[in-house]
Amino acid sequence: MIGYVIYFAIIHLAYNQDICNSVNCGSGACILTQNPSLPYYCRCSSGANTMLPCPFESPCARNPCGLGECEAVPSLIHGYLCRCPGNVISLTHCNATRSGCYSNPCINGICIEGLASFYCSCLPTWTGKLCSDKIVSACSKNPCSPGKCFQLDDRNIPFVCLCPNGQFGTSCHAYGYPSSTARMLTSTTSTVRSPYACNPLDSESCFHD
Known part of the structure; x- marks a missing residue:
């Protein structure tokens, strides 16, 4: 008799584990119960218990940009970028004391601050490290006239x-x-x-x- 009880307990545990492997609790955790009519629920980081997926916290929720404006961009390494004062874009946070962008080095482009340095995103007709080199088309002098x-x-x-x-x-x-x-x-x-x-x-x- 004891053997049957242990057997059914193992089956019940395995069944519940399969439920948590198949449900989507989002950013929360799947919690098993002993109630057959409610075998699990999702526990969210906010403390709420729900049968729905828990929402993911926005990367901008904790104001990582400081004085700047945070914009969620899932494709970036931290999931956001900062639009800082002075038309500066940072991938981490706005910090005027260490940013290379605050001197506006990109002559014909937008300065983007990286983790250790910065780089320039140039306008379409400009190139170079500081967007100072104009792209000259080979066709600009009309060498094919009258074609x-x-x-x-x-x-x-x-x-x-x-x-x-x-x-x-x-x-x-x-x-x-x-x-x-x-x-x-x-x-x-x-x-x-x-x-x-x-x-x-x-x-x-x-x-x-």
Whole structure:
């Protein structure tokens, strides 16, 4: 008889453990009971007992930014960022005595304070550590006139011309350009060949001549 009691006690305990493995108490803890009609409940950090998941505390709840404004960003390492006075963004807290951003070092961008230093998030047409270097397009001087210039993501061939007659090259005045395959920043790929270029309508004939 005692053996049956122990057996059913073990089965009951295992069943209850399975319940806690399958329920969602959120940020709280699953508490088992001996009541078959209420086999468990969730105990929240606030002290409340509920059958619903306990809410997670916002990373901004304890005001980690001090004088700044806290913004919850789950993808960041601490789950938040601080918008500090002086248009400064910090990943930890606002502290004017150690922040490298309070001198506004980012000339054409926003300064973001990291754990040990800062970095600049530059405006679209600027680059460099302090956003002081202007990005100059290879097409800015209109080298393809009267055709259309396409910026390329290629250090050796920075641009390619699409000329009025449908030919590609580095100029619309001459077609003696080196053979290369380059990727356009517009995500279009083109093959530049020398010494001949194919009209798109007659591309098949170029491969069989």
